[in-house]
Amino acid sequence: MTRLDPIPVTLITAKGHLTPVDGDTALIRLPANSGHGHADGEVCMACAAQTDIRALLHNLLEEQKRGMRPAFRRVVVDASAVTDQDRVVAALTGKLPAQALRDHSVARRFYLAG
Numbered sequence: 001m002t003r004l005d006p007i008p009v010t011l012i013t014a015k016g017h018l019t020p021v022d023g024d025t026a027l028i029r030l031p032a033n034s035g036h037g038h039a040d041g042e043v044c045m046a047c048a049a050q051t052d053i054r055a056l057l058h059n060l061l062e063e064q065k066r067g068m069r070p071a072f073r074r075v076v077v078d079a080s081a082v083t084d085q086d087r088v089v090a091a092l093t094g095k096l097p098a099q100a101l102r103d104h105s106v107a108r109r110f111y112l113a114g
Contacts, residue, residue: 008074008113009057009092015080026072028056030088032081053077053091057110058102075110 012019021027030053063069079088090096092112098104 007110009110010076010113012078013085019076024073026075029078030082054103054106057106
């Protein structure tokens with residue numbers, strides 16, 4: 001079994017902040033909400049699924065493995081629209097309890113850069 005290099009995740013929290021993205025970078029934008037009728041910051045099942053950073057990172061790995069996306073060596077997560085950015089940071093730093101096997105695989109492969 002080959003050891004896989006950890007993948008850095010850069011988190012953008014300020015609106016209008018630009019980070020260069022190249023061919024080795026995957027970009028994830030977390031929406032404030034799904035736009036289906038409730039105020040920003042209110043959480044529903046649909047919005048929770050769109051902002052579950054561990055699930056989104058796991059999906060990136062699976063898509064790459066299946067040849068559905070090009071290989072990447074880093075990830076930029078734009079969380080500037082998210083009301084509770086601390087929750088995103090907690091998920092990326094292991095401060096939220098793991099809910100599924102995917103959470104453990106994400107913890108082994110990704111780390112919060114900076």
